[in-house]
Amino acid sequence: MHYHSIFDIIGPVMVGPSSSHTAGAARIGKTAREIFGRAPNKVEITLYGSFAQTYRGHGTDLALVAGILNLNADDERIVHSLQLAKESGVDIVIKTVAEESDFHPNTAKVFLSDQRGSLEVVGISIGGGKIRITEIAGFKISLSGESPTLLVFHHDRFGAIAKVAQVLACNEINIGHMEVARRSRGDQALMVIETDQDLAEGIIEEVKKIEPVYQVALLNP
Structure with a gap:
């Protein structure tokens, strides 16, 4: 494996125990929010594989919601993201699919909606806080978010x-x-x-x- 920097090995600055399950999840949530272009009224998150099995212990749900609230992975408010969402009037629904599927083990499907429309984004966390967006609004793509x-x-x-x-x-x-x-x-x-x-x-x-x-x-x- 080729590493571009020391941060590929030790991971990013973040709040949480896992760069894959926490920092990566926060980036998936924030990327979905950026594509949606505004704060949603309702969010439905579906977790697959390892995300589904360990999300409570690793704070994956908290990180995803924090990203959707436009918080970074190193923001200490991540641990209160579910409460912050409630206070902001954002309805959060979290579902899990723990059984085997065709999805990558660290996959989150994020569906955001409000009175103006809706958007579904599928992202995977590939380690070290890095992610790959594999689907946007039903379009199969491959997006790393490492460049503008x-x-x-x-x-x-x-x-x-x-x-x-x-x-x-x-x-x-x-x-x-x-x-x-x-x-x-x-x-x-x-x-x-x-x-x-x-x-x-x-x-x-x-x-x-x-x-x-x-x-x-x-x-x-």
């Missing part, structure tokens, strides 16, 4: 990808990795674009104005 990442929800139309790439190029933004998923030909689609540079708000606004685009989210590492 632009999520562009759009209708599958000719030239849509080229238009987004042109906006980035005109702003001297280099694409490090990109993938596109779609429901079917001509239906809804999702671009996942990891960049080498930070993305200013003005760039996001330019992308939002592209005709086939109906939603944009930015994830910062």
